[in-house]
Amino acid sequence: MTDTDPLEQRIIDQLDRRATDLDGATASRLNQARQAALQQLGRRRWYQPGWWMVPAASGLAVATVLAVSLGVLKPAVDVLPNDGLETRLAEFELLADDAELALLDELDFFLWVEGQMDPSDQSDPLG
């Protein structure tokens, strides 16, 4: 088909008519949709990079430097005793053991039981 092809022109005319002869309800909805879209103009998404990031990043950097220099963010590994891999694994097993965790939960009770026991009495206080 060329630009002057009558069949092509007829197709285009039909499609144009369909686009221009929209019923009122459809045209109104299109208008509403366009207005809703235009409301988005100039709105910045909260995560969109912009100048606001400069003071935020600067503040974060300063806070991090201060925290490190004051020892607040001391590396956690320094807190743990450096006594080898086997000890760490044993501690891990202890922490992972549910029974031992239950013992820790009821530590106050067991301490009280121990306090009630007479050193000379070997019988079970709960028995």
Added chain:
Amino acid sequence: MMTSSRLMQMPTVLAEPSTGTEQLRQRVDRFLRSVERKALVMTQLRTSDPEAALDIVQDVMLAFVRRYQNKPEEQWPPLFYTALRNRITDWYRRRASRGRWLGALTSRFGGDTDSPQEDLIQQAPAAANADPAHRLADDQFGTALNGALQSLPERQREAFLLRSWQGFSTAETAAAMGCSEGSVKTHLSRATKALREQLGAYNDD
């Protein structure tokens, strides 16, 4: 303390960016007005669902403003139709996915025999609406054109509508379709050949 004269100056200072926004608003408004109706017709041809077509065009207008408002204006038409094509594809995927789930649930739980009838009833008012598609159906050529366009493979129909109807250049059509200019020419050639074969009887009317 702020003097009254400085207070008077503030609206002037604040008005500068809003002027730019207003100019952008006018340009975007003009652009959307120029494309919205043809976009709706193209979407109706793809979906055969006037309600879905309206929703899709609305979504695309929102997405276009959010994503592409700062792009050069000459890029807006292909970007808009790229967004439209992607949104229509997404609509088809969701519909197919929903159909699979409904099919699975229907076969699993026996199905509801009223549902297909409800769907038909829902579609009936739409068919009675005086929308452009159904006004064209009164026209014999319009009906034949609908059938011919809908029978075209998707890429051919897209190439024809963008290149011949919308008046896009080959490069703009290629950008909107996400393919090479050579592919556009091939799709367009096949589309026009198919349309000529199907609508040839109306050529001499």
